[in-house]
Amino acid sequence: MESVVDVRGLRKIYTLGQEEIGALAGVDLRIDAGEFVAVMGPSGSGKSTFMQIVGMLDSPSGGSYHFEGRDVSRLTADERAAIRSSRLGFVFQSYNLLARTTALENVELPLLYATHPVREREQIARAQMQLLGIEHLAKHFSNQMSGGQQQRVAIARALVNGPALILADEPTGALDTKTSDEVMALFGELNRERGITILLVTHEADIAAYAKRIVRFRDGLIISDRINDQQRAA
Amino acid sequence: MIFDATLRPAFTALLRNKARSMLTMLGIVIGVAAVIVTVAIGTGARTSVQKSIASLGSNLIVVQPGSITQGGARSGFGGASTLTPADGLAIAQLPGVAAVSPVVSLRTQVVAGGNNWQTFVSGVAPTYSYIRSWPVASGRFFNQSDVQAIAKVAVLGQTVVTQLFPGQSSPIGASVLIKGTPFTVIGTLSPLGQSAMGQDQDDVILIPYSSAMERLTGLKTVNSLMVSSTQASQIDEVQSAITTLLARRHRIVPPEPNDFQVRNLQAIAQAAGSTAQVMEVLLASVAAVSLIVGGIGVMNIMLVSVTERTREIGLRMAVGAPGRSILQQFLTEAIALSSVGGVIGVVVGALGALLVSVLAHWPTQIPLPWVALAVGFAALVGIFFGYYPARKAAALNPIEALRFE
Numbered sequence: 001m002e003s004v005v006d007v008r009g010l011r012k013i014y015t016l017g018q019e020e021i022g023a024l025a026g027v028d029l030r031i032d033a034g035e036f037v038a039v040m041g042p043s044g045s046g047k048s049t050f051m052q053i054v055g056m057l058d059s060p061s062g063g064s065y066h067f068e069g070r071d072v073s074r075l076t077a078d079e080r081a082a083i084r085s086s087r088l089g090f091v092f093q094s095y096n097l098l099a100r101t102t103a104l105e106n107v108e109l110p111l112l113y114a115t116h117p118v119r120e121r122e123q124i125a126r127a128q129m130q131l132l133g134i135e136h137l138a139k140h141f142s143n144q145m146s147g148g149q150q151q152r153v154a155i156a157r158a159l160v161n162g163p164a165l166i167l168a169d170e171p172t173g174a175l176d177t178k179t180s181d182e183v184m185a186l187f188g189e190l191n192r193e194r195g196i197t198i199l200l201v202t203h204e205a206d207i208a209a210y211a212k213r214i215v216r217f218r219d220g221l222i223i224s225d226r227i228n229d230q231q232r233a234a
Numbered sequence: 235m236i237f238d239a240t241l242r243p244a245f246t247a248l249l250r251n252k253a254r255s256m257l258t259m260l261g262i263v264i265g266v267a268a269v270i271v272t273v274a275i276g277t278g279a280r281t282s283v284q285k286s287i288a289s290l291g292s293n294l295i296v297v298q299p300g301s302i303t304q305g306g307a308r309s310g311f312g313g314a315s316t317l318t319p320a321d322g323l324a325i326a327q328l329p330g331v332a333a334v335s336p337v338v339s340l341r342t343q344v345v346a347g348g349n350n351w352q353t354f355v356s357g358v359a360p361t362y363s364y365i366r367s368w369p370v371a372s373g374r375f376f377n378q379s380d381v382q383a384i385a386k387v388a389v390l391g392q393t394v395v396t397q398l399f400p401g402q403s404s405p406i407g408a409s410v411l412i413k414g415t416p417f418t419v420i421g422t423l424s425p426l427g428q429s430a431m432g433q434d435q436d437d438v439i440l441i442p443y444s445s446a447m448e449r450l451t452g453l454k455t456v457n458s459l460m461v462s463s464t465q466a467s468q469i470d471e472v473q474s475a476i477t478t479l480l481a482r483r484h485r486i487v488p489p490e491p492n493d494f495q496v497r498n499l500q501a502i503a504q505a506a507g508s509t510a511q512v513m514e515v516l517l518a519s520v521a522a523v524s525l526i527v528g529g530i531g532v533m534n535i536m537l538v539s540v541t542e543r544t545r546e547i548g549l550r551m552a553v554g555a556p557g558r559s560i561l562q563q564f565l566t567e568a569i570a571l572s573s574v575g576g577v578i579g580v581v582v583g584a585l586g587a588l589l590v591s592v593l594a595h596w597p598t599q600i601p602l603p604w605v606a607l608a609v610g611f612a613a614l615v616g617i618f619f620g621y622y623p624a625r626k627a628a629a630l631n632p633i634e635a636l637r638f639e
């Protein structure tokens with residue numbers, strides 16, 4: 001198996017004035033292509049910090065990080081931006097759709113920064129929305145959609161560049177149980193049928209149950225890492 | 235690519251806050267319009283001065299009597315009346331001189347039929363028409379034999395024609411009383427219009443200088459001599475030749491000052507023109523300062539815009555926008571604001587210049603290089619004042635930007 005994410009002794013220290021906060025205290029984790037990993041753990045255990053570093057939005061204070069075999073610490077800012085554009089997809093708890101912008105334009109957004117001919121862009125975005133069954137939302141503005149609909153649009157946006165890895169930090173945190181289940185079923189399907197690697201943070205065991213593998217954090221360290229043999233499908 | 239990642243978001247953002255964009259642009263609009271109006275008025279004035287100089291003839295030299303000193307008290311220029319037609323004839327013999335005309339002028343009441351009119355009567359030579367490039371509109375100009383015969387003939391300017399002969403098809407053959415002496419109208423002059431100083435140049439009657447001296451002033455001297463040189467480039471040599479000649483003819487012994495002065499219209503015009511240009515550049519720079527003030531307005535609004543859209547910037551970075559692309563997006567927005575403002579400013583300035591020429595009757599002219607300069611400068615102001623906010627946007631930390639409320 002080829003590794004997508006490979007971190008060794010990953011550490012992160014935040015400095016707030018005089019105070020130093022250790023958010024990650026030496027994390028070792030390897031995620032292979034095609035995996036579906038759920039990260040769990042109490043509040044403040046470093047889950048989001050870990051996701052940000054894996055997503056190349058932040059850099060670690062120590063340790064190493066290889067993405068698809070490339071040493072991330074040796075990449076320039078532009079190279080990291082290019083990887084975010086073509087290999088990574090983010091899904092946030094708060095959706096983060098652009099205000100006063102249609103769903104279709106939101107889905108098109110990542111294509112602006114990749115090399116896609118103008119005319120193809122709308123087609124690609126529409127095709128992606130169709131795959132997720134949300135093509136009827138194309139002309140809706142963010143404030144004209146429900147939370148579940150917005151999160152689907154955000155997932156379509158994360159998928160539109162055909163990424164290797166989806167990073168989702170509490171994607172169901174703002175959704176009700178039924179909608180959460182629908183969104184998680186979608187992630188499961190993307191993982192099974194399209195082989196997309198998924199790394200997801202959640203507080204809820206019900207949500208983590210959709211993953212193939214569950215990693216637990218505490219105080220910036222991994223305290224357990226196990227295969228989920230009762231994976232939920234729907 | 236470039237269009238979609240920079241131009242489109244920039245214009246979308248500007249159109250989204252129409253009122254705000256308009257007000258920000260206003261500073262630039264006013265600055266550019268002020269530059270354009272100032273330059274239009276300055277250039278227009280300069281061109282019209284040059285035009286009227288050209289209408290006088292760029293080769294023109296004027297000889298006027300100088301001051302005389304009597305018992306320590308000096309009279310002003312023209313106090314001495316020493317110039318004679320014979321001086322003119324002597325000057326005409328100098329190399330480089332094309333033509334000379336004495337000028338005898340007086341202001342008087344003239345009468346024709348039932349109408350009377352206060353006007354300038356100038357006694358000149360037949361060459362005057364050539365020297366001033368001022369042809370007749372109808373009839374003929376007087377000739378050398380008219381001068382020799384001290385003929386009572388007159389050529390009328392168009393203003394005099396309309397004042398003395400209203401509604402008549404042609405005044406030629408009619409008689410005009412000048413200081414009680416009847417003169418026969420033999421021609422009318424083509425219209426010249428206003429001089430640069432706003433004087434009506436068509437309010438004049440031309441008669442032979444001999445007739446003016448004998449019949450009207452009774453003097454042996456003339457008011458001035460108008461000389462035209464064959465080439466504008468030789469004007470300085472001709473000028474000094476005239477000075478030497480007249481000093482000799484008037485028997486001036488060196489420490490004594492000349493009782494005449496020789497002036498060259500081109501030099502006078504150039505001096506006036508360069509003073510006007512200095513003023514114009516000065517005023518335009520003041521206007522340009524207001525452009526910079528407009529630029530500060532652009533910077534202010536761009537900083538607000540960056541803060542407002544912090545989350546958007548964070549998201550764009552998360553989906554793969556490189557810092558450069560964010561920088562370009564905001565810089566484009568600032569440049570768009572200021573250069574659209576610049577273009578509107580040119581239009582407003584052009585309308586303002588038009589208004590000035592229609593209402594105040596000042597000649598205006600908008601030179602194209604200045605239009606390009608003003609718009610270019612406005613765009614430059616946008617780049618200069620837009621860079622800092624754009625730089626700030628590009629340097630945002632994506633995580634903090636995404637978390638920004």
Ligand SMILES: Nc1ncnc2c1ncn2[C@@H]1O[C@H](COP(=O)(O)OP(=O)(O)OP(=O)(O)O)[C@@H](O)[C@H]1O
Pocket residue numbers: 014015016021022023041042043044045046047048049050
């Ligand atoms: N920008 C920051 N500056 C300073 N400290 C920070 C910053 N971000 C996170 N921390 C600290 O790092 C630790 C880990 O935070 P992190 O957000 O990774 O936790 P988490 O596991 O995602 O928690 P939650 O489940 O509440 O989202 C916490 O103690 C937090 O206070």
Ligand SMILES: [Mg+2]
Pocket residue numbers: 047048049169
């Ligand atoms: Mg978190």
